[in-house]
Amino acid sequence: MDNLFLELKNKIEQAQSIIVFSHVSPDGDTLGSNIAISLMIEKYFNKKVDSVYVGMLPALYSYLPEFNRFIDVQTIDKNKKYDLAIAVDVASKDRMVSGTVLYDNASFKINIDHHKTNNGYGDINIIDGNAACVGVILYKIFKEWELEIPKEVARCIYTSLLTDTGGFKYENTTPETFMLAAELVRLGVSPTFEFRSCYETKPQSMVQFQAYIVSNTVFYNNGKIAFAKITRSDMSKFNATDDYTEGIVEVLRSSKNVEIAAILKETKDGYTKVSLRSKTVDVTPIVIDFGGGGHTFAAGCTIKKPIAIAYDKLLQRIQSEIE
Numbered sequence: 001m002d003n004l005f006l007e008l009k010n011k012i013e014q015a016q017s018i019i020v021f022s023h024v025s026p027d028g029d030t031l032g033s034n035i036a037i038s039l040m041i042e043k044y045f046n047k048k049v050d051s052v053y054v055g056m057l058p059a060l061y062s063y064l065p066e067f068n069r070f071i072d073v074q075t076i077d078k079n080k081k082y083d084l085a086i087a088v089d090v091a092s093k094d095r096m097v098s099g100t101v102l103y104d105n106a107s108f109k110i111n112i113d114h115h116k117t118n119n120g121y122g123d124i125n126i127i128d129g130n131a132a133c134v135g136v137i138l139y140k141i142f143k144e145w146e147l148e149i150p151k152e153v154a155r156c157i158y159t160s161l162l163t164d165t166g167g168f169k170y171e172n173t174t175p176e177t178f179m180l181a182a183e184l185v186r187l188g189v190s191p192t193f194e195f196r197s198c199y200e201t202k203p204q205s206m207v208q209f210q211a212y213i214v215s216n217t218v219f220y221n222n223g224k225i226a227f228a229k230i231t232r233s234d235m236s237k238f239n240a241t242d243d244y245t246e247g248i249v250e251v252l253r254s255s256k257n258v259e260i261a262a263i264l265k266e267t268k269d270g271y272t273k274v275s276l277r278s279k280t281v282d283v284t285p286i287v288i289d290f291g292g293g294g295h296t297f298a299a300g301c302t303i304k305k306p307i308a309i310a311y312d313k314l315l316q317r318i319q320s321e322i323e
């Protein structure tokens with residue numbers, strides 16, 4: 001692993017133009033990691049970095065330092081050839097959607113990730129399936145490079161850690177997680193500020209939308225399976241943006257009997273985006289059947305079927321896993 005860290009450093013030193021990618025439907029890890037590595041490269045390597053997102057940029061994370069640096073990938077010329085492209089928290093190349101062509105065009109490609117389903121699509125692949133978040137990997141890289149971590153970068157890594165561990169409570173929460181959190185707090189991060197900014201700033205309509213979706217959830221197999229359906233009309237009724245669904249699946253899993261909770265969301269093009277959370281069942285085989293990926297207890301996929309059909313297919317598949 002250490003060799004890869006050095007190789008990465010060499011590649012950054014050699015590059016003139018650098019682009020950093022976050023995955024579509026960005027979360028705290030992919031955004032925090034993007035800003036963290038971009039700021040470190042700009043500060044210590046004195047290079048300009050383009051930090052890009054695809055699709056929608058959730059306003060929720062606008063409390064992150066230098067959040068305004070994010071560029072919509074659509075605004076960049078598709079023929080542009082960067083010297084170096086870095087993907088952070090991007091489980092598979094297609095999660096860069098319209099940005100994939102820019103990533104492929106780059107002279108050299110880096111892939112930094114912690115999804116165990118990542119197939120290693122980069123020229124250098126720094127993948128640690130045991131890392132709680134990509135922020136953990138970045139912290140190790142910066143330490144290996146013997147660089148001091150400024151408070152802004154510490155805050156970004158803290159958000160990666162906070163969000164990907166669900167507030168230090170998922171199975172990926174280890175002694176290392178708390179050691180890193182302690183170190184980041186020592187570097188000036190305020191846990192209260194980050195928590196409030198991240199979890200207690202929902203628009204009122206979002207709280208009401210989530211309550212509505214949760215109250216319409218259907219439970220199967222003696223309450224072991226929870227299925228929540230979100231249609232476009234539900235979304236428009238509450239003026240909901242894509243980030244409005246964040247956190248609902250965790251509420252469903254909080255029911256005592258639930259083993260697997262599923263959120264099915266109708267996409268703009270009439271497909272079905274699925275998000276799965278489980279307590280003890282490995283859900284990766286389920287989403288892989290539908291062309292998706294993710295972690296053992298948190299995974300997702302997009303089923304290219306209308307929501308009613310996707311619902312039945314997914315329910316059957318999950319029931320076969322539970323019985």
Ligand SMILES: [Mn+2]
Nearest residue numbers: 029089134164
């Ligand atoms: Mn992640």
